[in-house]
Amino acid sequence: MASTIKDVAKEAGVSIATVSMVINNKADHITMKTKKKVFDAIAKLDYKPNLTARSLVSAKSFTVGLLVPDITNPFFAELAKAFEKELSKEGYMTLLCSSFEESEREKQYLSELISRGVDGVVICSLTSMETQILDALKQAKIPYLILDNRYSLEQFSVHVDDYKGGVLAASELLANGHRTTAFIGSKTPYVNIANRLQGFQNEIERAGGAVLTFKTDLTRSGGETISEELFSSEATAVFCSNDLIAVGLYDAANKRSLALPDELSVIGFDDISFSDIVKPRLTTIKQPVQLLAEKAVQHLLLMKKDPDYHFYKELIPVSLVKRESVTKPAHV
Amino acid sequence: MASTIKDVAKEAGVSIATVSMVINNKADHITMKTKKKVFDAIAKLDYKPNLTARSLVSAKSFTVGLLVPDITNPFFAELAKAFEKELSKEGYMTLLCSSFEESEREKQYLSELISRGVDGVVICSLTSMETQILDALKQAKIPYLILDNRYSLEQFSVHVDDYKGGVLAASELLANGHRTTAFIGSKTPYVNIANRLQGFQNEIERAGGAVLTFKTDLTRSGGETISEELFSSEATAVFCSNDLIAVGLYDAANKRSLALPDELSVIGFDDISFSDIVKPRLTTIKQPVQLLAEKAVQHLLLMKKDPDYHFYKELIPVSLVKRESVTKPAHV
Known part of the structure; x- marks a missing residue:
């Protein structure tokens, strides 16, 4: 079986992103020592990046943006944790973008993510009703999905019931x-x-x-x-x-x-x-936070892999957790 | 007064990073519309990037890594929020790296940040006692500082008393x-x-x-x-x-x-x-979280600007917040 970029990364003891940067001549910041490790691994495994694979690889920044209203709301901290964990399994890093529910900040962050050519964006905060920014994401061919508050705007959404x-x-x-x-x-x-x-x-x-x-x-x-x-x-x-x-x-x-x-x-x-x-x-x-994060990552990666991938929405079930804050009304 | 890259960014309504990428031919992912805005602003303001400025600018990824043990600990969520807010004022984005206090994960993240050529790293989690990874950061000339747990290892540290x-x-x-x-x-x-x-x-x-x-x-x-x-x-x-x-x-x-x-x-x-x-x-x-974040960002940016910038440590004061969980012992 032909060896893959994953095999090279494993052999060299570096990340897939590093191998990708070395073989695509985008390795200005990588030390000679690391580059040598990658070249050695490529030679040892007789790895041949084919042109299609190379172009796919080189189009990746291995970075995904996560736009949240406020990371100090424990719901979003838990979501970010699960999201980052899922993404890092696939070699991606997470850019944390907190909007503080300010439309201007959201728009700035999304433009910035577009100009950085990220591999995807998960939007958990969209205060603005303007959808131009979503069009800009589409135009830049950056996969994105809406999680939580504004899911009616898009077919690509993951949210609870x-x-x-x-x-x-x-x-x-x-x-x-x-x-x-x-x-x-x-x-x-x-x-x-x-x-x-x-x-x-x-x-x-x-x-x-x-x-x-x-x-x-x-x-x-x-x-x-x-x-x-x-x-x-x-x-x-x-x-x-x-x-x-x-x-x-x-x-x-x-x-x-x-x-x-x-x-x-x-x-x-x-x-x-x-x-x-x-x-x-x-x-x-x-809200099952872990499941929300897993589904968001799954769909995003499928969208990245196949530009024709499409899903309407992913609906996650909720449940009642009974504790002590509900009792009978005082005057009944 | 000669106009600066900041002026161009403001005039074009884009980020400094975007202007930088356009003038340094690293703008593959930027739309023609945005590029045109930048060129228009450059023409209008008669902006002339000098060679030194250009090389300084092009060495920037406008990205900083934040390594924390666990973002669901509200202390680190509050720190991340303040940190990201301070950094975004200067046009930088924050890569969230959660270690879950696993040495392997910390090392992987730090290697990854090095190979991405980030502009700086703030380390709030360092489980490993090995300092090779800090040496690797030094070698790659990436400014970093230690915040919190392992500050004894480094002169560059920001921490409370x-x-x-x-x-x-x-x-x-x-x-x-x-x-x-x-x-x-x-x-x-x-x-x-x-x-x-x-x-x-x-x-x-x-x-x-x-x-x-x-x-x-x-x-x-x-x-x-x-x-x-x-x-x-x-x-x-x-x-x-x-x-x-x-x-x-x-x-x-x-x-x-x-x-x-x-x-x-x-x-x-x-x-x-x-x-x-x-x-x-x-x-x-x-712990005054806002102040910790501000000081970390200040020092990091100074280190990025001037490779000879040096500080021993920044010690932040703490205070007692009296509430209701201390009283006299039962048997006194």
Whole structure:
């Protein structure tokens, strides 16, 4: 069997990217010692890069961009960890791009990734409604997919079943006897958040209940900001569009000595690693982060390999994680 | 005044890296539209890249590697966020490299960063005691600095005053009447953790107290693992070498209905964003993450600009954040 670039890399004790750079004369920064190792391995294994393979190889930067809103949201930290781990198995490195939900930053980062000729981009943050930047990615023939918030914009998307998540949250609250409920969404109109609300609202209203809706930032301080309005409403239970908002409500409840869950039941979304250390331990809808990352990487690499590869969307299931933050309403 | 590459970038509405790639004929992946914008801006501003400037520019990849043990530790997520933000102001992108504290992975990542000719590396994770990899960075003339755990190995280091952190933790426990205390360190012998212990131990022993020492992984599950041994010791208070270990102790205390802080006082290290949401809110030693990131970026860019730039170390102060996890010992 003919030897491959992988065999050469293994024999030389270097990465595939290094071998690629050496055989494509892009090895300015590589030491002579390393180059010699690669040439020795090529000679020993009688490796013959064919022209097609070479052109494929040389078109690779072995780099993928990951655009996230905020790496300090544990959900995105966990996603980035899993994503980087999956990619590194294939010899790719991850460029971390945090947008802080600023459209300008997102656009700048995406332009920058295009000019660097990255091998792919996973977009977990897209505040802007303008799709020119996606067109620019297409034009540059850079595979990309949308993960999470704006998946309606694209056929290439990997995301969880947000609608089902809303239904599960509603069922849990209904089973505990809640009828007047609240939903905390985001100020920026995201599709995933809208679907969580839709599932929640349909299920609550089907049972004759009501949903009061609130909007805030998708952060811990966003939860704290909206708390006053929420606490003075009629709602006996609240479904938060992410766990960080729920933590912000806990902060506010602590300051006002509002007893959770007795005076207000709370359900989150994400199941970040800290959701089981807050008191009361947070009941939430779990997103399987590892699976999301694996699927994103799989599709991206297939898209890179075959420009005609196409998928509509990859829908990942969610589940309810029952802990201690939901109980019966005080006045029932 | 002659116009600069920055002016061109601003005029063209693209990044400095893009301008650099266009003028250095490394713009294979850049669209004609973008190239035209750059050429138009160059013409308009009558920009003349001189040879020295060009060679300086062309030696840049506008990429910096950040090697961390685990991005899901909120301390490193906060550090990565601040680091990336500082670097992006200067037109650099961040390659995220998570080692998971595996020596092999660290070495692979560092070799990979060398072969990519990055403009700098910040190492926050170095499990291996071998320094060949640092020599390889030197040989490749890639500026790097050590942040956090192994700073004794290098003159180029940015780190907090770990010894002082230990002293502050000890003083707080002594002031509350504790005499038999515990310290939870790491299995891997890190210099920063050793210094935290040294400061703590010196201060406790100076007051006639004792320190029992324990070792575990620097993770939440590491805290839970060591809890049984710790809880059955004589210690009335414990100083954890990071906040995650403290959270792991909280997990274990919850499971066994051990009342914190009445039955055991706890102090952490880092002041991660979640340390004030656990119950009791965690008293801890704060590392100023933003300042650490700023200083690391400053030094790295100076090193890149001037190969003779040298600094011994940058020592960042720490402070005690008093919350609710320290009280008087039960039997005093």
